Amino acid sequence: MKVVVGHLYPDYLNIYADRGNMAVLARRAAWRNIEFDYRVVGFGDSLRPGEHDLLYIGGGQDREQALVAPDLAGRRAELEEAIEGGAAALAVCGGYQLLGQFYRDRSGAELPGAGIFDHYTVAGERRMIGDVLLECELGPDARGTIAGFENHAGRTTLGSNAVPFGRVVAGFGNDGESGFEGCRRGRALGTYLHGPLLPRNPWLADWLLSQSMARRLGEPPPLAPLRDEIESRAHEVASGRAFSRGGRAN
Amino acid sequence: MRAAVLLSVEVTLARLAGRISRLTGAGGGTTLPGKLLARINPDALGSLAERLPLGSAVISATNGKTTTAAMAAEILGRRLRLVHNRAGANLVSGVASALLGRRNADLGLFEVDEAAFPEIARRIRPRAVCLANLFRDQLDRYGELELIAERWRATLAALDPAAYTVLNADDPLVANLGRGRQRVVRFGLDDPGAARERLPHAADSKYCVDCGTPYAYEAAYMGHLGDFRCPACGNARPPLDIAARSISLLDLEGSRFELTTPDGSRTVELALPGLYNVYNALAAATLARVLGATLDEIVAGLGRFRAAFGRFERIQVGDRTVLMLLVKNPAGANEAVRTLVDGGPPSLAILALNDEIADGRDVSWIWDVDFEPLAECLDELVVTGSRADELALRFKYAGLDETRMEIVPDLGRALDRGLELTPPGGELPLLPTYTAMLALHRIAADRGLVRPYWESAA
Numbered sequence A: 001m002k003v004v005v006g007h008l009y010p011d012y013l014n015i016y017a018d019r020g021n022m023a024v025l026a027r028r029a030a031w032r033n034i035e036f037d038y039r040v041v042g043f044g045d046s047l048r049p050g051e052h053d054l055l056y057i058g059g060g061q062d063r064e065q066a067l068v069a070p071d072l073a074g075r076r077a078e079l080e081e082a083i084e085g086g087a088a089a090l091a092v093c094g095g096y097q098l099l100g101q102f103y104r105d106r107s108g109a110e111l112p113g114a115g116i117f118d119h120y121t122v123a124g125e126r127r128m129i130g131d132v133l134l135e136c137e138l139g140p141d142a143r144g145t146i147a148g149f150e151n152h153a154g155r156t157t158l159g160s161n162a163v164p165f166g167r168v169v170a171g172f173g174n175d176g177e178s179g180f181e182g183c184r185r186g187r188a189l190g191t192y193l194h195g196p197l198l199p200r201n202p203w204l205a206d207w208l209l210s211q212s213m214a215r216r217l218g219e220p221p222p223l224a225p226l227r228d229e230i231e232s233r234a235h236e237v238a239s240g241r242a243f244s245r246g247g248r249a250n
Numbered sequence B: 001m002r003a004a005v006l007l008s009v010e011v012t013l014a015r016l017a018g019r020i021s022r023l024t025g026a027g028g029g030t031t032l033p034g035k036l037l038a039r040i041n042p043d044a045l046g047s048l049a050e051r052l053p054l055g056s057a058v059i060s061a062t063n064g065k066t067t068t069a070a071m072a073a074e075i076l077g078r079r080l081r082l083v084h085n086r087a088g089a090n091l092v093s094g095v096a097s098a099l100l101g102r103r104n105a106d107l108g109l110f111e112v113d114e115a116a117f118p119e120i121a122r123r124i125r126p127r128a129v130c131l132a133n134l135f136r137d138q139l140d141r142y143g144e145l146e147l148i149a150e151r152w153r154a155t156l157a158a159l160d161p162a163a164y165t166v167l168n169a170d171d172p173l174v175a176n177l178g179r180g181r182q183r184v185v186r187f188g189l190d191d192p193g194a195a196r197e198r199l200p201h202a203a204d205s206k207y208c209v210d211c212g213t214p215y216a217y218e219a220a221y222m223g224h225l226g227d228f229r230c231p232a233c234g235n236a237r238p239p240l241d242i243a244a245r246s247i248s249l250l251d252l253e254g255s256r257f258e259l260t261t262p263d264g265s266r267t268v269e270l271a272l273p274g275l276y277n278v279y280n281a282l283a284a285a286t287l288a289r290v291l292g293a294t295l296d297e298i299v300a301g302l303g304r305f306r307a308a309f310g311r312f313e314r315i316q317v318g319d320r321t322v323l324m325l326l327v328k329n330p331a332g333a334n335e336a337v338r339t340l341v342d343g344g345p346p347s348l349a350i351l352a353l354n355d356e357i358a359d360g361r362d363v364s365w366i367w368d369v370d371f372e373p374l375a376e377c378l379d380e381l382v383v384t385g386s387r388a389d390e391l392a393l394r395f396k397y398a399g400l401d402e403t404r405m406e407i408v409p410d411l412g413r414a415l416d417r418g419l420e421l422t423p424p425g426g427e428l429p430l431l432p433t434y435t436a437m438l439a440l441h442r443i444a445a446d447r448g449l450v451r452p453y454w455e456s457a458a
Ligand SMILES: [Zn+2]
Pocket: B208, B209, B210, B211, B212, B213, B230, B231, B232, B233, B234, B235
């Protein structure tokens, strides 16, 4: 079995440990003898139809995001084709913003989005920084809590038909008001929870792996369980942080 | 007159607070007097600094500012009476406390936090500033690099035109701050033999400040520091005024390099290992030079220098040695790992991760560190601190088998366990984040192994 992963602009969007998410997917695939074929998608590289089972796009600083945005927005059709063709996707922080309709900064200038998710983002006065805990239900057998960290000035507003990734238990989420976090479109997820999102939420990592394989297999295969003892403890500690000091909307 | 009398009353009060803080064991009194003074009279910092006959110099950077300031103090301290915030108390309160704690000094020498640099510089009006590097660090607290650089630029623009600006020419964002300025002195490395083959994973500022094209590196030395040039528009590293050439890294024992200045070249022997300490030494040498130090004083001072608090500090515990290397962000941790592994791969280490404000509450940065070379050589790893599990995960996904890791959240117990695993005569590398480093130092002080930090800072 094989999963082909396309990592978009890893040289530009790599802040907050996006590499960690990739390392977790690669190891968890290897532990189950799933071949993890990692490919970089940089400026000008085309996304060939049907090439990727999983697309990943991370976050960057403002400057890097501005450098990447036009190229990414130009990929609208090929991204749309990949997602419609059954590829799974994970977009984190800046990458999540850039897959929406647009990002408007404090000066009013707009970065174009790739329009994969039905949302738009407007920079706010104050950054929303802190630990977060979410409740997510991605399927009958895929539900649980997600513990992470957010750091974003952008307030993301979901379109009327958009489905959020999760419900905020503690922290800010998309806009600090709606109680929702992230966006989901089938097997494609977008979220503000950056960095070690997958290490301490192994069930989400496995959901993504399984969904990635669904494209070739027709449906997501069950994965052999792993010993996730350290993962659970890290999840517990991070959840506690979200309760004790996660962001509060007011 | 009235203002002067008032200030002296306030100063007395604040000094008293420091003494009480030390006597009651509440802490080193390294920031309390300053906090109190700042509360009573926010202008006091400027008034106190104004009394220094030779003025002040300020050092800021993401990495190495404590070591650089301590090196500069070693160079200048034989000839001048210095006031220096040696314990790393580098916010407004720490600088104010240092000024309160030392009367009759000639020159102020302050390391300052990147975010506090604008306010401190505005108040104390330094005659020289040294800006050494900008790396991603605690984005939850400092924000993005470009933003810090912009604030630094505005601060420089408001300095006395006669003030010197010492800049690291190898850091594109920092080098760029010298454009259009007078009295800029630039330092950098000039030894392609010491370069890395490629940029590390999480290199920052690797795109041209003018046009956004990725820089081509003639030599990449550390993180994004190096001899850079934009292939599109020609923006490039400016010429070096002070350079390090013929660098030899001598395992964990130290390093040697040729210090090249307009006054001539001399060999510097440094008792600290790693390329990052060559950068620190260059920054200190360049700053000391604009403050009037001779080449002889610089070479001798750097030769005498031993580690600053917690930064490559060796602590003797019976017949074993603890080697403490503070780690606080990806670039610094990468260099610590590289120095350790190049210096003879360790088979045992302790890593400590806390998530207090001073450490960064967001621990995602550990995933940007290239820990893999360390994971490869370790037979045993003790992880500790309030986020010990997170560190264990990082090493698990770096390929270290779970059976080789011990998770001991309590710092004191972890230290004991590490020492137990260390053979007699052996050296135990200990890599803590900031508050873990302070706590471990306190534990070592309680055991009589080191002097409390406020004493060593006196
Ligand atoms: Zn350029």
